[in-house]
Each structure stands twice: as C-alpha cells, then as structure tokens.
Amino acid sequence: MIDIPLAHILVLGAILFCLGILVVITKRHAIVVLMGIELIFNAANINLIAFNRYQPELMGGQVFALFVIVIAAAETAVALALVLKVYQYFQTVNLDQVYQHYEDK
Amino acid sequence: MDTGLILFYVFGILAVSAAAFIVFTRNLLYAAFGLLITLLSVAAIFVLLFADFVAITQLMVYVGGVLVLILFGVMLTNRVADRAIQSQSVNPVSGTLLASVLLLGLIYCILATETNLHLPAAEATWSNVPAKSSITAIGIRLITNFALPFEITSLILLIALMGAAYISTPEKHD
Numbered sequence: 581m582i583d584i585p586l587a588h589i590l591v592l593g594a595i596l597f598c599l600g601i602l603v604v605i606t607k608r609h610a611i612v613v614l615m616g617i618e619l620i621f622n623a624a625n626i627n628l629i630a631f632n633r634y635q636p637e638l639m640g641g642q643v644f645a646l647f648v649i650v651i652a653a654a655e656t657a658v659a660l661a662l663v664l665k666v667y668q669y670f671q672t673v674n675l676d677q678v679y680q681h682y683e684d685k
Numbered sequence: 686m687d688t689g690l691i692l693f694y695v696f697g698i699l700a701v702s703a704a705a706f707i708v709f710t711r712n713l714l715y716a717a718f719g720l721l722i723t724l725l726s727v728a729a730i731f732v733l734l735f736a737d738f739v740a741i742t743q744l745m746v747y748v749g750g751v752l753v754l755i756l757f758g759v760m761l762t763n764r765v766a767d768r769a770i771q772s773q774s775v776n777p778v779s780g781t782l783l784a785s786v787l788l789l790g791l792i793y794c795i796l797a798t799e800t801n802l803h804l805p806a807a808e809a810t811w812s813n814v815p816a817k818s819s820i821t822a823i824g825i826r827l828i829t830n831f832a833l834p835f836e837i838t839s840l841i842l843l844i845a846l847m848g849a850a851y852i853s854t855p856e857k858h859d
Contacts, residue, residue: 585691591754594795597787609713612713616707617702619704638826642736643831644735653747653841653842654841660757661849662852663758668855
C-alpha cells in the first residue's frame, strides 16, 4: 500500500518551484527562462495532484492539473513564436542584449 | 518502508537533481535533456499519487509536445556557426539568495502546518483508490462539474494556437 506523507510531496513541489525561480532569475537565454517556467508549472501540478487526495471523488485537483498542462502547452507555443520573431528582428535571444538593442533604437 | 515510498524518493531525487542540472549547466541542449528527465520523473510521481491519466497527459503533452517545441526553438534561434549553444548566467548571488529564502520559508510553512495536513477521512478513502483507474471519474467530471472551464480552456487553446501561427508567419513585403 502506497501512503506517501503529504508534507514530503509538498516539499518536493516547493524545491522544484524554487529551482524554477532560480532558473528564471539567473539565466539570460529566453528559451532557458521558458524551461524554468515549465518547472514552476510542474511544481504547481504536483501540489494539485497531492491535494486531490482530500476529495478523491470530485477529482478537482486532477482536472485542474489537466487544465494547467493545456494552458502551459498553449503558453509555450505562443512564447516560442515570440522568441522566433525576436530572433528574426534582433538576431539574438539573450534578454539583456534584446533590451540593449531596444534601448538603442 | 514500503516500495511506493522508496520509489517516490527515487523519482523525487531524480527530478530535483535534473532540475538542479538545468540551473548549473551552460549548454542549452543539456538543459533540455535535464528538463526531459524532470518531466519523466514528475510523470512517475503522478502515477505513484494515483493520477494515471494526468501522468499519461504529462508524457504526451510535455515530453511529446512542449519539449520538442523547445528543442525546435533551440535549433532555430542559434546560428549553425556557433560551436556550442551556450547560455550565460547573471546575478547568481542574489538569485540564489532569493530562491533559498523562498525555499526555506515554504518548507517552514509546510512543516509548521504538517499536523493539520493529515485528514483521517481522506486517508481512509486514499487506501481504497488504487483498485480502479481515474479516467472514468475524470471523464465524468469534465463534462458535468467542470464543463464550463473545459470549454473555456478549449477556446483559449484555439486562440493561442491561432495567435502563435499568426505571430510566426513571415511578413509579406509588397
């Protein structure tokens, strides 16, 4: 019988969330920042699935996690389209350099 | 200590170490593969938490879709002449400080409320779950209780994909 303590799942979600925040803060490549955002989405999903155990009949947590996955996929598609456009325009996807180019123009 | 708990720790440590690898590596492709390992481990953790349909969706959408999109983005936004695809790191000190303070605060809050987190009634039904799959329950809930969010999500997906296709279309010079 699997009985994982709820606090351990929440701590795992917190660690993944903070690693995602760290990636978003310290990396300057736009696509790596996107990867950090995906990590944050996954941490939120782990918490939603964990809290689903409070209402196993309603399945609210799992359905919410499905919605989060769909929204994350849509967000990634739009963000990568934007990144491609920025690369065509500025010839770089380094966020600091993009900002510099933007200020120069 | 039962097998499920050991598997949870194994996949949890795998997910966390792969996510830390994304933080420390400078090569973009290695970061993408670290993200792959993290997503697979999180899918395995979903299975351990009796969310089999969400785990399959995670595999199909994240590993099959989002990761391939990210790899396409890596390939399309770097010149072929670049030998290794690098990403530089900035403000490591303040970033690490902020993330660790956030982590300590979150873990403190979780452990401080740990005694309130165990609902005996939920534990009782929790041990009855593994006999059946969650797909039937999710399908019924999606078209009854959560019908409106379901439709709104499909609309958002349609609009987002139309927007992505419009943005990435090259402009016509006339």
